Amino acid sequence: MVWKKIASQSDIASGKGKAFEVDGNRIAVFNQNGYHAIDDVCVHQDGSLAPGSLDGDIVECPLHFWHYNIRTGELKDYLKDIKLRTYPVKIQESDIYIDV
Numbered sequence: 528m529v530w531k532k533i534a535s536q537s538d539i540a541s542g543k544g545k546a547f548e549v550d551g552n553r554i555a556v557f558n559q560n561g562y563h564a565i566d567d568v569c570v571h572q573d574g575s576l577a578p579g580s581l582d583g584d585i586v587e588c589p590l591h592f593w594h595y596n597i598r599t600g601e602l603k604d605y606l607k608d609i610k611l612r613t614y615p616v617k618i619q620e621s622d623i624y625i626d627v
């Protein structure tokens with residue numbers, strides 16, 4: 528377990544996501560009823576999910592509109608049993624840490 532500080536809470540607006548590169552991995556962190564981190568690589572054509580629009584726990588890939596659950600990483604349409612990797616998130620003194 529390696530907690531890495533990646534941002535301050537104020538860096539990610541409520542209802543939005545932001546992309547980070549951590550140890551060579553593209554990770555999207557969303558501020559939506561808490562903070563949630565998933566791999567930032569859409570399985571369709573590697574689109575970044577971080578700028579996608581959120582509807583509850585579901586983010587829409589901005590490129591061709593595939594949908595993922597930001598808590599579980601689960602792809603919600605087109606293909607079965609696809610899950611993006613998720614990462615535990617903790618907040619400490621207004622900073623966001625993820626376990627990579």
Ligand code: FES
Pocket residue numbers: 569570571572573574588589590591592593
């Ligand atoms: S790259 Fe995400 S839907 Fe096409």
